[in-house]
Amino acid sequence: MTDATFPVSSAPAAKSSLLVVDARTRKRNAAEARFRAYGLGAILISVALLVILMFTIFRDGTGAFRQTYLEIPVTLDAAQLDKVGNRDPEDLKKVLTTSYGKILENSLQQAITSNGINVEGLSGPDVANLISKEASAQLRNRVLANPDLVGQTVDARVLTNGRVDGYYKGRVTMETAARDSNTSPAQLQLADALKEKGLIATEWNWSFLTMPDASDQRPEAAGVGIAILGSLYMMLVVLVLAVPIGVAASIYLEEFAPKNRLTDIIEVNISNLAAVPSIVFGILGLAAFINVAGLPQSAPIVGGLVLTLMTLPTIIIATRAALKAVPPSIRDAALGVGASKMQSVFHHVLPLAMPGILTGTIIGLAQALGETAPLLLIGMVAFVRNFPGAPPEGLMDPASALPVQVYNWTQRADPAFFERASGAIIVLLVFLLCMNLFAIFLRRKFERRW
Amino acid sequence: MPVTWTLLLVLALAVAGYFIGRSRVLSAAGGDSRRLHSRTSYYGWNVALFTAVPALFLIGIWSIAKPASGTVLAVVALIMAAVGMGFNLMRTTPDFRARNAVETFVRYLLILCSMIAIATTAGIVFSMVFETSNFFKQYSWTEFFFGSTWSPRFGGGSQLGILPLVWGTLYISFIALAVSIPIGLFAAIYMSEYASPRLRSFAKPAIEVLAGIPTIVYGLFALVTVGPMLRDYFAQPLGLGSSGSSVMTAGLVMGIMLIPFVSSLSDDIINAVPQSMRDGALGLGSTPSETVRKVVLPAALPGIVGAILLAASRAIGETMIVVLGAGAAAQMSMNPFEAMTTITVKIVSQLTGDTDFAAPETLVAFALGITLFVVTLGLNIVALYVVRKYREQYE
Numbered sequence: 001m002t003d004a005t006f007p008v009s010s011a012p013a014a015k016s017s018l019l020v021v022d023a024r025t026r027k028r029n030a031a032e033a034r035f036r037a038y039g040l041g042a043i044l045i046s047v048a049l050l051v052i053l054m055f056t057i058f059r060d061g062t063g064a065f066r067q068t069y070l071e072i073p074v075t076l077d078a079a080q081l082d083k084v085g086n087r088d089p090e091d092l093k094k095v096l097t098t099s100y101g102k103i104l105e106n107s108l109q110q111a112i113t114s115n116g117i118n119v120e121g122l123s124g125p126d127v128a129n130l131i132s133k134e135a136s137a138q139l140r141n142r143v144l145a146n147p148d149l150v151g152q153t154v155d156a157r158v159l160t161n162g163r164v165d166g167y168y169k170g171r172v173t174m175e176t177a178a179r180d181s182n183t184s185p186a187q188l189q190l191a192d193a194l195k196e197k198g199l200i201a202t203e204w205n206w207s208f209l210t211m212p213d214a215s216d217q218r219p220e221a222a223g224v225g226i227a228i229l230g231s232l233y234m235m236l237v238v239l240v241l242a243v244p245i246g247v248a249a250s251i252y253l254e255e256f257a258p259k260n261r262l263t264d265i266i267e268v269n270i271s272n273l274a275a276v277p278s279i280v281f282g283i284l285g286l287a288a289f290i291n292v293a294g295l296p297q298s299a300p301i302v303g304g305l306v307l308t309l310m311t312l313p314t315i316i317i318a319t320r321a322a323l324k325a326v327p328p329s330i331r332d333a334a335l336g337v338g339a340s341k342m343q344s345v346f347h348h349v350l351p352l353a354m355p356g357i358l359t360g361t362i363i364g365l366a367q368a369l370g371e372t373a374p375l376l377l378i379g380m381v382a383f384v385r386n387f388p389g390a391p392p393e394g395l396m397d398p399a400s401a402l403p404v405q406v407y408n409w410t411q412r413a414d415p416a417f418f419e420r421a422s423g424a425i426i427v428l429l430v431f432l433l434c435m436n437l438f439a440i441f442l443r444r445k446f447e448r449r450w
Numbered sequence: 451m452p453v454t455w456t457l458l459l460v461l462a463l464a465v466a467g468y469f470i471g472r473s474r475v476l477s478a479a480g481g482d483s484r485r486l487h488s489r490t491s492y493y494g495w496n497v498a499l500f501t502a503v504p505a506l507f508l509i510g511i512w513s514i515a516k517p518a519s520g521t522v523l524a525v526v527a528l529i530m531a532a533v534g535m536g537f538n539l540m541r542t543t544p545d546f547r548a549r550n551a552v553e554t555f556v557r558y559l560l561i562l563c564s565m566i567a568i569a570t571t572a573g574i575v576f577s578m579v580f581e582t583s584n585f586f587k588q589y590s591w592t593e594f595f596f597g598s599t600w601s602p603r604f605g606g607g608s609q610l611g612i613l614p615l616v617w618g619t620l621y622i623s624f625i626a627l628a629v630s631i632p633i634g635l636f637a638a639i640y641m642s643e644y645a646s647p648r649l650r651s652f653a654k655p656a657i658e659v660l661a662g663i664p665t666i667v668y669g670l671f672a673l674v675t676v677g678p679m680l681r682d683y684f685a686q687p688l689g690l691g692s693s694g695s696s697v698m699t700a701g702l703v704m705g706i707m708l709i710p711f712v713s714s715l716s717d718d719i720i721n722a723v724p725q726s727m728r729d730g731a732l733g734l735g736s737t738p739s740e741t742v743r744k745v746v747l748p749a750a751l752p753g754i755v756g757a758i759l760l761a762a763s764r765a766i767g768e769t770m771i772v773v774l775g776a777g778a779a780a781q782m783s784m785n786p787f788e789a790m791t792t793i794t795v796k797i798v799s800q801l802t803g804d805t806d807f808a809a810p811e812t813l814v815a816f817a818l819g820i821t822l823f824v825v826t827l828g829l830n831i832v833a834l835y836v837v838r839k840y841r842e843q844y845e
Contacts (some may be wrong), residue, residue, distance in 0.1 A: 028737055035739035039640025042633045043653050046713075049706050050660050056675045057667065245563045252560035269567045275760065275830040276823065277767025279794050280574060283819045286801060287577030293514045309570050316567075342553040370664025373769035373794070377801045392454055403666040403770075410673055410774060418674055425667050436662060 057422050057429070064423020067205035067220065068165040070131065070158040070194065074107040076143060078151035087147045100143075101128075101136035104158060117193045121186045130187060132159035134214060134221035160200065162220040162416040164191045168202045171415065208423060212385050213400065213408070219416035222409070224424050226384050230300050230399030231369060231431075233391060237304025238311055238368050243361055245308075246315030253316070254323040255345050274313035281310045282374030290378060297379030298398040300388065306378060307368040314367060318360020322353040355446030362439040366432050372403040380404045402428045453513050456524040460509070460531050464502035467535045471497035471542050479544040488549035496548045499555050500534040574823065581807075581816035588810040594817060600780035600791075602800065602811040610814045612821065614780040618790035622701045622776060623765035625786065629705025631758060634712025639742055641713070642720045661710035665770040672703040672775030685787035693777060698786040700775035704768055708761050715760065719753030719837075720746060752836050759833035763826040769794040793818050 021029070080099050084091045105128040112119055112127070119127060135158045142156075143149050163183035166172035174185045194200045211223030249270075257263040285306035289295045295302050326349050334344035375381075380401055388397035400408070402424060409421040472494035479485040486493070505527045512523045542548070586594070589610060597611020637657065641650055677694035680702075685691045723746050731741040747754070777789025778799065800815040807813065 028740070032737040032739045035742070036640070036644055039636045039644055042636035043640055043645075043649075043657075045633055046637055046660065046709050047653060047656050049709075050656055052675075053660075053663070053667070053671055053706070056671060060674060245566055248560045248563035249566065252557075252564045256557065256560065257564075266564050266567055269571050271834060272827060272830055273567060273570060275763060275826065276574070277763075277769070277794070277826055279767065279769045279797055280578075280819055280823050283797070283801070283816065284570070284574045284577050287581060287816075288573050289514070291807065292577075295514065309566075312566065312570070340549065340553060342556060366662065370666065372664070372666045372669075373773075373798070376798050379802075381802055393452070403664055406666050406670060407770070407774070410670060421670055422674075425670060428664065429667070432662065432664070 057425055060419060061422030061424075061426040063169040063171070063419045064208050064426075065205050066169065066202050067207070068160045068168050068200060068202045070108070070160050070200050072107050072111040072156060072158065072199060073153050074104060074139065074156040074158075075110075075153045076150050077103060077106075081143065082147075082150050087150060089144060089147055092144055092147055092150070095140070097136045097140050100140045101131075101133075104128075104131050104136055104139060104156075107156075111199060112190075112194075115194075115197045115199070117190065117197070119190060122184075122190060126184065126187055127190065129183070130161055130164060130191060132161050132218060132220050134218045135159045138221075159220050160191070162218070162414065164188065164200075165202075165220050166416055166419075167191065168195075168200075169419070171419065208420075209427070212387065213383060213405065215383075216412055216414065219412075219414050219420060222417070222420050224402060224405055224427055226387055227400040227402045227405035227424065228427070229388060230303070230380070230384075231402045233300035233388065233395055233399060234304040234307055234401060235365055235369060236391065237301060237395065238307050238365060241304070242308040242311045242315055242364070246312050246361075246364075247319050247357060249312075250316045250319035250323060251345060251350070254320050255349070256341070270313050270316055273309075274317065277373075278310060278371055279373040279377070281306050282377035284309070285374060285378045296396055296398070298382045298384065298400075299396050300399050300401075301395040302378045303375050303380055303401060304395070306374045307371060310371065310374065311364040311368045314364035315361055318364065319353070319357045322356025322360065323349060325356060326352045352448070355442055355448075359439045359443050362435050362442070366435045366439075369431060369435070370403055370428065372401075372407055375401055375404045376407065381408055383408075402431075453509060453520055453523070456520070456527050457506075457509060459524075460502055460505045460527055463528075463531045463535060464498040467497035467501040467539070468494035471539060474539065475542050475544060475546075475548075478542075486544050487547050492548040492552050493542050493546070495552050496546075496555075497535060497538045497542065499552065500538045501531045503555075503559070504534055505531040575820075578816050578820040578823065581813055582820050585810055585813035585817045588813070594814070598782065600796070602814070604806075604809065604811055608811055610810065612793070612818065614782050615791060615793045615796055615818070617782045618697065618776065618780070619766055619792040619794075621697050621786070621790065622704065622772060622792060623762060625697065625701025626704035626708055626765045627758065627762060629702060630708035630712050630761060633705075634709045634761075635716055635754070637709070638713040638716035638720055639746075642717055643738060643742055643746070657710045657713055660706065661714070663707075665707065665768060666774075668703050668707050669770040669774035672699050672771055676703055677775060680787065688787075690785055690787040693787070693789045695775055695777035695789050696787045697776060697790050700772045701786070703775055704765055704771050707768070707771065708765060711764060712757060712761050715757035716750075716754055719750045719757065722753070723749045752839065756833040756837035759829050759836070763829035763833070766829075767794065767822060767826050769798065773798055793822050797822070 078085070080103060081095050082092060105124075108127060108131060109124075138159070139156060161183065163172050163177065163180065164187070167177070167188050168191075172180070172183070172188070174188060177183050177185050177188050191200055207221075208223045209228065210225045211221060212226045213223070214221040253263065253266065257266075285302055289302045289305055290297060330348050330352065331344050334348045335341070339347065380399075381404055382398060382400075384398050384400050386397075388394040388399045406421045406424045406428070409417040409424065472490050475486060475493040476483065476490055483490050508527050508530055509523065512527075594610055594612055596613065597609060598613045599609040599611050600614045602608040602610060637653075641654060645653065673695070677696070677699040680696065680699055681692060681694045684698075685693070685696065727745055727749060728741055731745040732738070736744065772792045772795050776791060776795060778791050778795060779789045780791045780796070781788070783790065797815045797818050800812055800818075805812045
């Protein structure tokens with residue numbers, strides 16, 4: 001028999017029931033619901049911000065992939081373009097772009113009269129201004145590439161002025177045109193009339209992906225061709241340098257390094273380098289590669305070297321994790337049948353860790369592709385019009401890079417460049433998406449659980 | 451002779467070395483590979499590695515330093531490759547321990563590669579210390595660290611006080627952390643304690659996508675969308691200013707950038723708290739939120755502090771968002787809708803365009819850089835120490 005240790009009081013306890021929720025429980029439940037709502041809210045906010053970010057970029061950027069062209073027959077007057085009359089390319093080169101500008105102007109005037117469009121209230125230069133300043137240079141290049149065109153009448157697809165282009169993308173309206181010194185409502189009405197006759201059309205813009213950057217006055221001609229090529233060259237350098245060095249360093253640290261002072265210093269160094277601000281690597285690149293080693297500014301090789309140093313810690317950390325995930329039994333089995341330590345690592349551990357290493361490498365490359373700040377310091381912001389040559393010599397030629405091109409365009413005055421910048425970001429994001437999807441694919445396909 | 455040709459010649463020599471070394475030792479052993487010390491391919495590798503690697507190093511260093519013309523390089527590199535090849539072909543006999551030679555060689559290569567991390571850090575420190583000392587020869591360090599005016603003038607008479615830049619950096623980082631810590635932390639708590647597997651499988655990758663977006667994209671977002679919005683709906687109606695680029699713009703956008711950083715780090719740390727602690731608290735009758743607030747968070751606190759410090763170091767070192775979103779005016783003001791500037795912005799603006807490496811206006815960027823490096827390094831070391839110490843408790 002047990003002793004009663006608690007006196008049973010005769011008075012009934014305070015009225016509490018499991019079925020009736022008292023004030024304190026209500027308060028606690030409310031706190032619980034609030035806490036949950038905060039958490040859900042935080043997730044919803046983050047996802048919403050992601051959606052808004054993507055939406056604004058795509059809203060602003062899709063315009064860059066469409067371009068307004070004027071399609072008119074152009075008479076390449078031999079009297080103006082080839083005064084000597086022998087179609088010699090050397091002589092043709094002496095004719096400047098201004099002559100081609102005049103030819104385009106005359107052709108446009110002819111097209112307007114032959115279609116019976118009224119140009120009241122527009123002076124000659126105002127009509128000519130409809131055509132982009134870049135168009136005459138493009139026509140000249142076309143003629144120089146094929147001198148036989150001189151004297152013929154050819155169908156030409158001519159770039160229109162950035163304002164007219166913006167008008168058909170909704171960026172320029174009649175109201176803003178009235179206040180703009182570069183265009184006028186009358187000019188836009190003329191463009192509308194030409195569009196009605198089918199002479200102006202807004203089409204898919206391949207040249208955005210292939211053309212080089214253009215000067216301040218010609219946003220309609222600017223493209224990301226050199227930037228894509230420059231980014232590609234830099235990724236090539238990173239791939240060739242960072243991957244072997246990073247994998248070799250991780251193999252040493254993970255498999256061979258003795259536990260000593262030096263190993264500790266290397267490990268602390270790597271984890272710190274992973275967190276050093278990227279701009280510091282830019283300063284290093286400027287001081288070491290350009291000022292001391294004397295490499296040229298804006299060259300993809302310098303950008304590639306700087307990005308290599310930046311990406312190394314990422315690759316090393318990922319590779320070490322992949323090597324660590326290979327179970328020790330594999331190494332023991334290899335050693336047990338008489339392999340040397342080196343053989344066990346290179347013949348057995350490394351192939352098994354390969355998918356993890358590849359995934360980490362691709363993620364490191366993706367990071368490097370989007371990096372901007374260090375490239376600004378090594379002169380990649382320079383205005384580059386000429387495509388770099390083929391590697392390896394081309395690695396020394398000046399080039400641009402996708403993220404730097406975006407920065408470059410945000411610094412220009414004409415709002416049309418913002419559209420181009422957003423377009424370049426879409427290109428960049430598509431590249432990043434492809435790389436990340438490839439990494440996910442590799443992980444799914446080859447991932448092995450031990 | 452172009453470098454490419456030298457490169458290809460050296461590689462061709464190495465490939466030839468591989469096959470010559472292999473066949474030589476095999477014929478010396480009378481075609482019986484069992485009489486060799488190592489497997490036959492090691493004899494080939496031995497010759498190939500000693501032929502190619504020293505010459506390749508020479509080519510690599512030469513093409514960066516460029517002490518003489520490409521023809522000299524070609525001659526020197528080919529002689530080097532030939533010497534390596536000849537020497538190793540000579541010692542290729544059936545008794546030669548080729549595997550040991552190859553493995554020692556590879557081992558030293560691996561060590562060399564892992565030294566690059568140290569070389570990078572040393573390079574960063576040396577490059578900045580050297581130029582910074584040049585700067586302090588021309589400009590007093592007290593005025594740099596305690597001066598409250600930043601007005602560089604090429605042509606002399608500039609005032610280069612770091613304080614306005616530090617103020618801008620700290621103000622923007624503070625706003626960024628004030629945005630990202632609550633959102634990131636709550637997202638991590640909800641994700642690890644409440645979310646259904648379905649929500650988790652959708653929301654976690656979505657937040658990680660935010661982490662993969664390059665900072666230039668955030669910068670453009672700040673410049674084109676957030677800046678004008680804040681100006682039109684907050685700053686101008688409240689009479690606080692009319693600038694699109696402001697501390698608030700940069701801070702908010704940087705906060706968005708840091709959300710995934712805070713949330714994924716905190717997620718790891720919260721998941722590292724043992725389940726038994728949660729079960730104990732729930733068993734005593736506390737609600738899930740009480741469990742999180744009173745048990746899980748205190749247990750995870752050191753790790754979360756570490757995560758916040760890492761986020762702060764990211765915020766201080768971030769460049770593109772502030773370059774595009776914060777403006778370039780170096781001033782100390784409390785008004786968050788005014789344009790201010792940071793250390794990183796000024797590094798970019800002093801080192802791009804025409805630079806004169808004798809003028810203090812250019813060299814100041816190196817002093818700013820080393821300040822930034824030391825501050826972020828300190829934050830990282832403390833953060834890593836805190837995180838590591840905490841992890842040891844539960845593992």
